[in-house]
Amino acid sequence: MLLIHCPYCDETLPEVEFTYAGQAHVVRAADPSSQTDAEWENFLFIRSNPKGPHYERWRHLHGCGRFFNAVRDTVSDRFLTTYKAGAPRPDLSSLQGDRT
Amino acid sequence: MNKLVSSFTAAPLARGAVARVSLAPPVGRLVLRARGDLAALNAALGLTLPTTIGQRAAAAGLEVLCLGPDEWMLHLSPDQVGAVQAACAALMASHPHSLVDVSGREVTLVIDGPRAAELLTIGCARDIEAIPVGQGRRTAFDNVTVILWRDGSAAFRLDVWNSFAPHVAGLLETGCRELAAETA
Amino acid sequence: MRSCRVPGRGRVDASRPVGFTFDGRRYQGAAGDTVASALLANGVHLMGRSFKYHRPRGPVSAGSEEPNALVGTRRGPGRFEPNTRATVQEIWEGLEVTSQNRFPSLRFDVSAVNDAGYMLFSAGFYYKTFMWPRGFWDKVYEPFIRRAAGLGVSPTEEDPDTYASRNLHCDVLIVGAGPAGLAAARAAAVEGLRVVLVDENAEAGGTLLSEPQVRIDGRPAWDWLADELAALKGLGVRIMTRTTAIGYYHQNMVGLCEKLTDHLAQLPADTPRERLWRVRARWVVLAQGAIEKPLVFNGNDRPGVMLAGAAQTYLNRYGVRVGDRPVVLTSHDSAWYAAFDLQGAGARVQAIVDTRPSVREDLLHEARALGILVKLGHTATATSGRLRVKSLRVNPVQGGQVGSPVTIACDAVLMSGGWTPSLHLFSHTQGKLAWDEAQTTFLPAETREDCVIAGAGRGLWGVQAALEDGAARGREVAAALGKDSAAQAPRVQGDRTGTGVTQIELPTDLNAGRAKAFVDYQNDVTAKDLRLAVREGMHSIEHVKRYTTNGMATDQGKLSNINGLNIAADALGRPQPQVGLTTFRPPYTPTTFGALANYHRGDHFELTRKTPIDAWAEAQGAAFEPVGQWRRAWYFPRPGEDMEAAVRRECAAVRSSLGIFDASSLGKIEVIGPDAVTFMERMYTNPWAKLGVGRCRYGLLLGDDGFIRDDGVIGRLAADRFHVTTTTGGAARVLNMMEDYLQTEWPELNVWLTSTTEQWSTVALNGPNAAKLLAPLVEGVELTEDAFPHMSCAECTVAGLPARLFRVSFTGEIGFEVNVPSPMAMQLWDRLWQDGQRYGITAYGTETMHVLRAEKGYIIVGQDTDGTVTPYDAGMGWAVGKSKPDFVGKRGLARPDLVAKNRRHLVGLLTEDGSRLEEGAQIVFDPKQPVPMTMVGHVTSSYHSQAVGRPIALALVEGGQDRMGQTVHIPMPDRTIAATITGTVFVDPENTRLKIEA
Structure with missing residues (x-):
C-alpha cells in the first residue's frame, strides 16, 4: 500500500484515503464545440502509458476532497512528487523521489 | 419544535x-464552504475560521474543524442552527459561500x-x-x-x-x- | 512406547505433561512441545506421506520451513485445519492431529504405488501423459487428476473462529528475534523511537534457544536472553511472538499474521484466532537468519533423515534425541557440532561423513576425543528403511571417482549442505540480490525500501557476528531517524562458527537415472527432474521451476530453491548469477483466509446501508434487494403471496388509489453559490437558466463522450440554490464527477457542492389520492393544480416536520416526494401510513416502482442504458439544451459514431404471443438466418403489466425509432418469440392522470 503526500493537507497518508483519477494535464478545451473530431478523440481516449514517470491525478477522497496532480514512477510505483491542481508540470529531471 | x-x-x-x-x-451540524476573505464570516460566527486543514476553533457553543481548503464542519447546539444560518445568509450577496444544514x-x-x-x-x-x-x-x-x-x-x-x-x-x-x- | 526425551535438556516443561492424539492414538508430550518434537520424543518419525509418490516422510526441519511433516489439526466441530506444519504447531491437552495423503493408513498407503512408478512420473509428466487420446480427458484423466490432486483435505464446516486486524505505525520494525534482531532492538530502542520486534516462534531468542552452550556477557545464553527480553520491554519495545511477517509491501508496509489461540487448550472469550497487522515502519530491520540446506542424495527423504541443525534444536530446545545411533552427513562445519551435542546427550554417533577431503583440525580433534568415526571425502549414495531410515550407504570419492560403498547402520541421518540466508521478505521489496561466490549463495544487496538486513540474513555466521551486526544495524537505523545510539554488542564465548562447501547432488556409483535424490520434498522434485527439464529445453530458471514444480509447494522453496538453482546451473553449464533465482512471493508462510478477511465476514462481509424506513419494512415482511451499497425494500408480500402477486397488488393500489414508497436512498446534492445556475448549465444537458424558483426539472447527466451517466429531478429552491437528486447507485460517482469538473475545469465558479443524501429521507406518495392524503398535512403550500402544479418544489412543513416537498411522478400518477431530515423520517412515514389507511395506502417496493415507470417509458440508468446510450438513442432529445454553448457531453454528442444512422434506440416491445421476454435476451431481425445470427439489440426491461393487460418490454434495437410497428425476433433456447416495436409509453401517453382534480 502506497503512501501519498496530499499537497493540500501537507501530510503523507495511506493510499486508502485516496482514489486515482486518471492521467493529469489532459486539458478540456475552453470551447469544445470548436474541436475537430480528431482533437476531441484525443482528449477523450488517447492516454500515455509510459514506463517510468507518469503524470497522474489523484483525489484525497476520504480527506480534504481535493483533486491534485502527481508524478509517479510506473516501474517502482513510487510517487516522485505531488502538486496542487493548476500548478505547472514539475521538471522531471529535478525529481529524486521520496523515500518515505 | x-x-x-x-x-x-x-x-x-x-x-x-x-x-x-x-x-x-444530537448536535447541530453545518457544512460551510467559502473562500477568499473570511473576515465577514468570522464576525458572523464569532470566531476565526482556522485555515489549516485539521485545525479547530471554538467559541460560545460553536465548534469548527477545517476539513479542506474551503470547507469547515461546524458543530453547535441544535437550537443555534437557525441563528447561525440567518447570520450567514445576510452575507450571501457580499461574501458568497455555502452553508448547508446536515444535522440529520x-x-x-x-x-x-x-x-x-x-x-x-x-x-x-x-x-x-x-x-x-x-x-x-x-x-x-x-x-x-x-x-x-x-x-x-x-x-x-x-x-x-x-x-x-x-x-x-x-x-x-x-x-x-x-x-x-x-x-x- | 519408548521415550527419546533427554532429562535436563531443553526448554520444555517435563513436569507439565500434555496429552494429544495422532491418527487416533494417544501420545504425551510436555508443555512447550510442538507436534513434531512431541512425536519425536515418542520415537515417531513417520508423520506424513509426500504429495506425488506418497513416500513416507518425517520432519526434516524444526521450523516454519518444514516441507514434509504436514498434518491436519482439529479442535472440535468446525475447527479443522489441513497442512499444518507439525514443526510449528504447539501441542495442547486434547489436540487431535491426523496425518495426510494416505489411504487407508499412514503406515500402509495404496497410492505409494506411484513411488514404484517413479520412472513414469518424471518432470513434465502431466504435460506429456495426459495429451492423448484426446477423448480420455473428460472421463479418465481429469477425474484421476482431481482425485489425486490437492494437499490435505479442505475443511467442510463453517469456521467458528473470529479473526481480527489492526494497523500499527512504528519507527523501527525488526523481523526476527534471534541474536541479530535482539541486538538491533536494543540499539534502536532509544528515547522517542517506537520499536516493534516480531518473531514467528512461540518464544523470542531464535538460534539462542538451540545453543544453550553459548555464554553472553559471561552468563549462560538463556539467562542473558531472559534478562535482555525484560530489558527491551522495559525500554518500551513491543515484542510480538507467534507473529509471522508474511509480506513486505510498498513503502515499508509489512503484513504480520499473529496467531493468538492455536496454542491454547481453552479458547479465551472475545479473542480472535489470528490477527492481521498492517505495520507501517519508517525503517525495517530484517533479521530472519538463515535456513539450512539439505544434501541432495538418493534416499534423502526417508523418515529419520533430517537437517543437522534441526536435530540440534530438537535436542537443545525440546530435550529430544532424534536418534540413538545417528550418522552425520555434511559439507559444512556446523553439523559437526550436532554430532558432538548428540554424543554428549547419550547418543552413539555412528560416523561423521563429510564430503570435504579435509576439515578444521579442532573439529577432528573433538570427534576423536568423543570417539566418533570420521569419514572425510565421502559421498552418500543410498539409504535403506521403509518407514524409518536403517542405514546409510557411503562411498569414498577420490579424484572424482566414487569408490566402493560401505553401509553404516543408523536410526537417523543428520545432514547439512550449509546455510542460505532467508531472502524472502527482502525479495518482496523487489530488492536486488548479489551472488556471493565464496558462500555459493545469493545475498541481499540493493533495495529501494528503507530497510537493512542484519546477521545471518546477509551471510554472517555465529552468535557474536549476529549480535555485532544487529547492534550496528540498530545504530544505523536510529541515526537515520535522527537519534544517537551507543549500544554495543555483548561479548560471546562458546560461539560456533564455521564454513563449508556447496554441493549439487552428491556423486554416486549407482545408476543416477534411478536415484531418488530429492530437491523439493513437498512437491517430490528430484535432481533428475531438474536435469531432465534442462535437457528438454527449459533454459530459464522460471521455466525449470514451472516444468518441475520445484519451489512451488506451500513451503515456497525455502529448502529447495538454492539447491535447485545450483543443479540447474550445473546442467546448463552457466554460473548461478546468470541463471538467477525465481521470485519469492508473499505470503512467507501459508496464511489463512480468515486472517486475510479478518473482520469482513458475517455481518461485516459487505457494508450494507439501510434507510431509516428499513426497520419498518423488515417488520412488514418486505423482501429486499441490494442497490449499490443500499438494501432496498423490493416488494411487500402478504401471507400467501409470491413476488408476482405482491407486485400486481402493489401496482394496482398505486394506479387506483395510493402507494407509499421509500426513496430515501436517492442521491442528493445541494448546489449553492452565485454561479450555481452556470454550473448546472454546464453539467447537465438541460437548460436551467429559465427554471423558476420553486420549480423542478428532470435532468440528464452525460459524460464528455456523450453517453448517459445519470439522471434525476432537480429543484430550484432559490436563485443560487439547487436541490439535485441522483440515482441511488450513482450518488457518490456523480458528486465525484461534479467535484472533478468544478475543481479542475471551472475553478473560477463560485459554487459549492454538499452531499445531503443522508440529510434528507425521501418518502414518495403516488396515486390518485396522493394529494388528498397530503394536503391537510402540508403547511405553507396549497396542493392544488394551480398553486403547486406538476414539477413544483417548495420548502414547507409536512405533518409538522420541516420538509422539502417535490411534486414529481415516476409512476404516471399524481406524485409527491416529501423530504424530511432523516431522524424524522419514521415519524413522517408513521403519520402518512396512519392517515393513508382511509385510502387503503399500500407500501410498495422497487419492483413495483420499476413496473410503473416502465409502463410510462421512464428509463432506469444502468438498466435501460449501458454506457453507450445517448439521450437521442433513449428518445430523450427533448432534454438536451441544444442552444447552450457547452455542457458536459455536448461535443461528444457530435462525434461521428454518435450521429451515425442505425444506432440502437430505446423502443417498446409487445410480444405477439403475449409471453414475457427475458431481460438481456438478444434480438434479431431475421430469425431464419444462419447461426451465428446478426444480433441487433437486446431487451433491457420486461415486466407483466396489469395496467396494459399484457407483458411489456423496453429494448435497445438498431434503428428502432425508424422501425415502429415492425416485427423483431427474440430467439430463445426452446423457441423464437416475435415482438412488435412500439413507442416506450404504454400507459396514459397524454399524462392526464397527473392532474389534481379540483
Whole structure:
C-alpha cells in the first residue's frame, strides 16, 4: 500500500484515503464545440502509458476532497512528487523521489 | 419544535474497561464552504475560521474543524442552527459561500478510555498518534469516510453518516471486546 | 512406547505433561512441545506421506520451513485445519492431529504405488501423459487428476473462529528475534523511537534457544536472553511472538499474521484466532537468519533423515534425541557440532561423513576425543528403511571417482549442505540480490525500501557476528531517524562458527537415472527432474521451476530453491548469477483466509446501508434487494403471496388509489453559490437558466463522450440554490464527477457542492389520492393544480416536520416526494401510513416502482442504458439544451459514431404471443438466418403489466425509432418469440392522470 503526500493537507497518508483519477494535464478545451473530431478523440481516449514517470491525478477522497496532480514512477510505483491542481508540470529531471 | 431524534439504532454500544464507545447526543451540524476573505464570516460566527486543514476553533457553543481548503464542519447546539444560518445568509450577496444544514445526516460516536487510540487502529490506516490533541481529520475507517475529532490523548469523537454508523459501530464494538479480553 | 526425551535438556516443561492424539492414538508430550518434537520424543518419525509418490516422510526441519511433516489439526466441530506444519504447531491437552495423503493408513498407503512408478512420473509428466487420446480427458484423466490432486483435505464446516486486524505505525520494525534482531532492538530502542520486534516462534531468542552452550556477557545464553527480553520491554519495545511477517509491501508496509489461540487448550472469550497487522515502519530491520540446506542424495527423504541443525534444536530446545545411533552427513562445519551435542546427550554417533577431503583440525580433534568415526571425502549414495531410515550407504570419492560403498547402520541421518540466508521478505521489496561466490549463495544487496538486513540474513555466521551486526544495524537505523545510539554488542564465548562447501547432488556409483535424490520434498522434485527439464529445453530458471514444480509447494522453496538453482546451473553449464533465482512471493508462510478477511465476514462481509424506513419494512415482511451499497425494500408480500402477486397488488393500489414508497436512498446534492445556475448549465444537458424558483426539472447527466451517466429531478429552491437528486447507485460517482469538473475545469465558479443524501429521507406518495392524503398535512403550500402544479418544489412543513416537498411522478400518477431530515423520517412515514389507511395506502417496493415507470417509458440508468446510450438513442432529445454553448457531453454528442444512422434506440416491445421476454435476451431481425445470427439489440426491461393487460418490454434495437410497428425476433433456447416495436409509453401517453382534480 502506497503512501501519498496530499499537497493540500501537507501530510503523507495511506493510499486508502485516496482514489486515482486518471492521467493529469489532459486539458478540456475552453470551447469544445470548436474541436475537430480528431482533437476531441484525443482528449477523450488517447492516454500515455509510459514506463517510468507518469503524470497522474489523484483525489484525497476520504480527506480534504481535493483533486491534485502527481508524478509517479510506473516501474517502482513510487510517487516522485505531488502538486496542487493548476500548478505547472514539475521538471522531471529535478525529481529524486521520496523515500518515505 | 421537533427534536432531532437519531435514526441510528445500533446494538448496545461497547463499554469495556480500556475503551468505550457511546453515541453522542444530537448536535447541530453545518457544512460551510467559502473562500477568499473570511473576515465577514468570522464576525458572523464569532470566531476565526482556522485555515489549516485539521485545525479547530471554538467559541460560545460553536465548534469548527477545517476539513479542506474551503470547507469547515461546524458543530453547535441544535437550537443555534437557525441563528447561525440567518447570520450567514445576510452575507450571501457580499461574501458568497455555502452553508448547508446536515444535522440529520450523521451521528457522532464518542470513543474514549485508555486504549481508545488503539481501538481506532482496527479501521484507520493513518497514524492516530500523529493527530495532535485538539485537532481533527476527515479520514477513512474501514473505507467509510469519517471525521475524527481528537479531544484528548484518549478521547475521540467520530462523525459517521447514518447508514454507515451500524457498520462502524459494530466493528468498534468488536474491537472493544477484543481489547477488554486482551487487558483482562 | 519408548521415550527419546533427554532429562535436563531443553526448554520444555517435563513436569507439565500434555496429552494429544495422532491418527487416533494417544501420545504425551510436555508443555512447550510442538507436534513434531512431541512425536519425536515418542520415537515417531513417520508423520506424513509426500504429495506425488506418497513416500513416507518425517520432519526434516524444526521450523516454519518444514516441507514434509504436514498434518491436519482439529479442535472440535468446525475447527479443522489441513497442512499444518507439525514443526510449528504447539501441542495442547486434547489436540487431535491426523496425518495426510494416505489411504487407508499412514503406515500402509495404496497410492505409494506411484513411488514404484517413479520412472513414469518424471518432470513434465502431466504435460506429456495426459495429451492423448484426446477423448480420455473428460472421463479418465481429469477425474484421476482431481482425485489425486490437492494437499490435505479442505475443511467442510463453517469456521467458528473470529479473526481480527489492526494497523500499527512504528519507527523501527525488526523481523526476527534471534541474536541479530535482539541486538538491533536494543540499539534502536532509544528515547522517542517506537520499536516493534516480531518473531514467528512461540518464544523470542531464535538460534539462542538451540545453543544453550553459548555464554553472553559471561552468563549462560538463556539467562542473558531472559534478562535482555525484560530489558527491551522495559525500554518500551513491543515484542510480538507467534507473529509471522508474511509480506513486505510498498513503502515499508509489512503484513504480520499473529496467531493468538492455536496454542491454547481453552479458547479465551472475545479473542480472535489470528490477527492481521498492517505495520507501517519508517525503517525495517530484517533479521530472519538463515535456513539450512539439505544434501541432495538418493534416499534423502526417508523418515529419520533430517537437517543437522534441526536435530540440534530438537535436542537443545525440546530435550529430544532424534536418534540413538545417528550418522552425520555434511559439507559444512556446523553439523559437526550436532554430532558432538548428540554424543554428549547419550547418543552413539555412528560416523561423521563429510564430503570435504579435509576439515578444521579442532573439529577432528573433538570427534576423536568423543570417539566418533570420521569419514572425510565421502559421498552418500543410498539409504535403506521403509518407514524409518536403517542405514546409510557411503562411498569414498577420490579424484572424482566414487569408490566402493560401505553401509553404516543408523536410526537417523543428520545432514547439512550449509546455510542460505532467508531472502524472502527482502525479495518482496523487489530488492536486488548479489551472488556471493565464496558462500555459493545469493545475498541481499540493493533495495529501494528503507530497510537493512542484519546477521545471518546477509551471510554472517555465529552468535557474536549476529549480535555485532544487529547492534550496528540498530545504530544505523536510529541515526537515520535522527537519534544517537551507543549500544554495543555483548561479548560471546562458546560461539560456533564455521564454513563449508556447496554441493549439487552428491556423486554416486549407482545408476543416477534411478536415484531418488530429492530437491523439493513437498512437491517430490528430484535432481533428475531438474536435469531432465534442462535437457528438454527449459533454459530459464522460471521455466525449470514451472516444468518441475520445484519451489512451488506451500513451503515456497525455502529448502529447495538454492539447491535447485545450483543443479540447474550445473546442467546448463552457466554460473548461478546468470541463471538467477525465481521470485519469492508473499505470503512467507501459508496464511489463512480468515486472517486475510479478518473482520469482513458475517455481518461485516459487505457494508450494507439501510434507510431509516428499513426497520419498518423488515417488520412488514418486505423482501429486499441490494442497490449499490443500499438494501432496498423490493416488494411487500402478504401471507400467501409470491413476488408476482405482491407486485400486481402493489401496482394496482398505486394506479387506483395510493402507494407509499421509500426513496430515501436517492442521491442528493445541494448546489449553492452565485454561479450555481452556470454550473448546472454546464453539467447537465438541460437548460436551467429559465427554471423558476420553486420549480423542478428532470435532468440528464452525460459524460464528455456523450453517453448517459445519470439522471434525476432537480429543484430550484432559490436563485443560487439547487436541490439535485441522483440515482441511488450513482450518488457518490456523480458528486465525484461534479467535484472533478468544478475543481479542475471551472475553478473560477463560485459554487459549492454538499452531499445531503443522508440529510434528507425521501418518502414518495403516488396515486390518485396522493394529494388528498397530503394536503391537510402540508403547511405553507396549497396542493392544488394551480398553486403547486406538476414539477413544483417548495420548502414547507409536512405533518409538522420541516420538509422539502417535490411534486414529481415516476409512476404516471399524481406524485409527491416529501423530504424530511432523516431522524424524522419514521415519524413522517408513521403519520402518512396512519392517515393513508382511509385510502387503503399500500407500501410498495422497487419492483413495483420499476413496473410503473416502465409502463410510462421512464428509463432506469444502468438498466435501460449501458454506457453507450445517448439521450437521442433513449428518445430523450427533448432534454438536451441544444442552444447552450457547452455542457458536459455536448461535443461528444457530435462525434461521428454518435450521429451515425442505425444506432440502437430505446423502443417498446409487445410480444405477439403475449409471453414475457427475458431481460438481456438478444434480438434479431431475421430469425431464419444462419447461426451465428446478426444480433441487433437486446431487451433491457420486461415486466407483466396489469395496467396494459399484457407483458411489456423496453429494448435497445438498431434503428428502432425508424422501425415502429415492425416485427423483431427474440430467439430463445426452446423457441423464437416475435415482438412488435412500439413507442416506450404504454400507459396514459397524454399524462392526464397527473392532474389534481379540483
